[in-house]
Every structure is written in C-alpha cells, then in structure tokens.
Amino acid sequence: MSAATVYSFPTTHALSSGLSDFVEHLSSDAIKKHDRFTVAVSGGSLPKLLSADLRHNSRIDFSKWHIFFADERCVPLDHPDSNYAELKTQLLDHIAEQIQPSHVHPINQALIEDPEEAAEDYMDQLKDLFAAKDSVKFPVFDLILLGMGPDGHTCSLFPGHPLLHEHLKWVAEITDSPKPPPNRITLTFSVLNHAHNIAFVTAGEGKQEMVQRILEGQGEELPCQLVNPVHGKLVWFVDDAAAGKLRVVRPVAYKL
Numbered sequence: 001m002s003a004a005t006v007y008s009f010p011t012t013h014a015l016s017s018g019l020s021d022f023v024e025h026l027s028s029d030a031i032k033k034h035d036r037f038t039v040a041v042s043g044g045s046l047p048k049l050l051s052a053d054l055r056h057n058s059r060i061d062f063s064k065w066h067i068f069f070a071d072e073r074c075v076p077l078d079h080p081d082s083n084y085a086e087l088k089t090q091l092l093d094h095i096a097e098q099i100q101p102s103h104v105h106p107i108n109q110a111l112i113e114d115p116e117e118a119a120e121d122y123m124d125q126l127k128d129l130f131a132a133k134d135s136v137k138f139p140v141f142d143l144i145l146l147g148m149g150p151d152g153h154t155c156s157l158f159p160g161h162p163l164l165h166e167h168l169k170w171v172a173e174i175t176d177s178p179k180p181p182p183n184r185i186t187l188t189f190s191v192l193n194h195a196h197n198i199a200f201v202t203a204g205e206g207k208q209e210m211v212q213r214i215l216e217g218q219g220e221e222l223p224c225q226l227v228n229p230v231h232g233k234l235v236w237f238v239d240d241a242a243a244g245k246l247r248v249v250r251p252v253a254y255k256l
C-alpha cells in the first residue's frame, strides 16, 4: 500500500482530540478553497471516536459541510444497526443548529428492500453534488473516514469478495455481507482512492495484529491494503494499544 502516515495517541481521548484538530484543519482548508467540505463517514466505533471532541469544536463552520456515508446497512434510519443513526446520536444532534439538513445524505429509506436500487439512488445523490458536469469520472471527497474490521475489511468491502474488483460503479450493493446485516451499500475503491484525504481510525489492543498485518505485511490483498489514494494523502489515527505490534512503520505524534 502507498506510504501512510500513522499518528498514535496514548489514549482514545487524545486520539479524538487529535482527530478533531485534523478534521478542523482539512475543513477550513477546503472551505477556503472551494467554499464547502465534503466528507464520508463509516460506522463501527468511528462516529464515537470522531465526535467526542469534534461536536464541541466551535472553530468549525459545519454549515459548509456535506456529509455522506462510506457504507450503510439497508435498515431503517432509526434502526440500531444504521450508521446514520449512530452518527446522528454522536454528532449530528449536537450540531443541529449549524448543519444544513439538506447537506446530510443518508440512504433513501424507501429503498432498503432493494439494495441495488438503494445503491443507484445513492450514486445519484453523489452525482447531484459532485457531477454537475457529466465529465466527472469519480467524486473527489475532501475527506473519507474509514474503520478497520477485525478481518481487514473497510466500508462493506470484505476480504475475497468480488466487490474488491468493482471499478465502474461509485456505489455498490452487497447482499451477502459476511458480517450481518447482509444487505448493505458501499462506496467502491474507485471513489475511496480518488479522495483528497483518507483517514483510518482504529483503537484498542484487539486491533494490534491486523494493524501490523495491514501496514507491514506483504503479499496479501486485504481490503484496507487496497486503499491507495491516486493523488491524495493516507493517514491512520490509532491509539498506542493498536500500534503496539508495529515494528517497521514508525508512528508519529500528531502536530498541526
């Protein structure tokens, strides 16, 4: 995989605070350049780690944010499995007065029984924002925030799954996710790898071995290893526990 910068923090509190500074920096940079900040967010522990400090960060102009989901389970938006529901609880409800509701893009709840249609509809939502001109080949997010599954999956892109080779679609459906629920939609590697910035966020001792395998292992094609930005930057935000088995890659302290 392309050289990634690994930022390690002694605690998850420190990680959340560093991540908030990082997101603030990218957001203000993007708003200066093109008057908006486009971000895609994953599920799992990410919304909590992301939001602990971010939701109190008054230096961020959330009114310019456009929020998408890197992957989503095909469940109602108030279901405990919904990534949207988790982000709402952790972040959106806390910045409700600043964020514009039309700038938040959950999946279309009316289509959850048909993942293929839900994926097509989500691609249309992306097109509305990114592809005013038909010539846009892929959306270029300012930031995509990813988690790392225990098997090395990211988004709903699982080891050995045919979706790892999907190069045309922006958003794909999956109906046989090895992790329940089986029906989901996910951004594809084409979209991930065109982002300006990609940040993996993962914490805890239980992640040590997989973090080491992904960042230092060779000869595998784990989904997290297929995240290789074409022009953008790749960073990992981890705690010292998750970084505990790294031997070759040197984690650094985060500084703006």
Ligand SMILES: O=C(O)[C@H](O)[C@@H](O)[C@H](O)[C@H](O)COP(=O)(O)O
Pocket: 042, 043, 044, 045, 046, 147, 148, 149, 150, 153, 154, 155, 156, 179, 180, 202
């Ligand atoms: O259903 C899923 O596939 C999960 O939401 C998944 O994509 C998650 O992001 C990773 O498994 C990391 O999860 P943790 O950050 O909780 O370890």
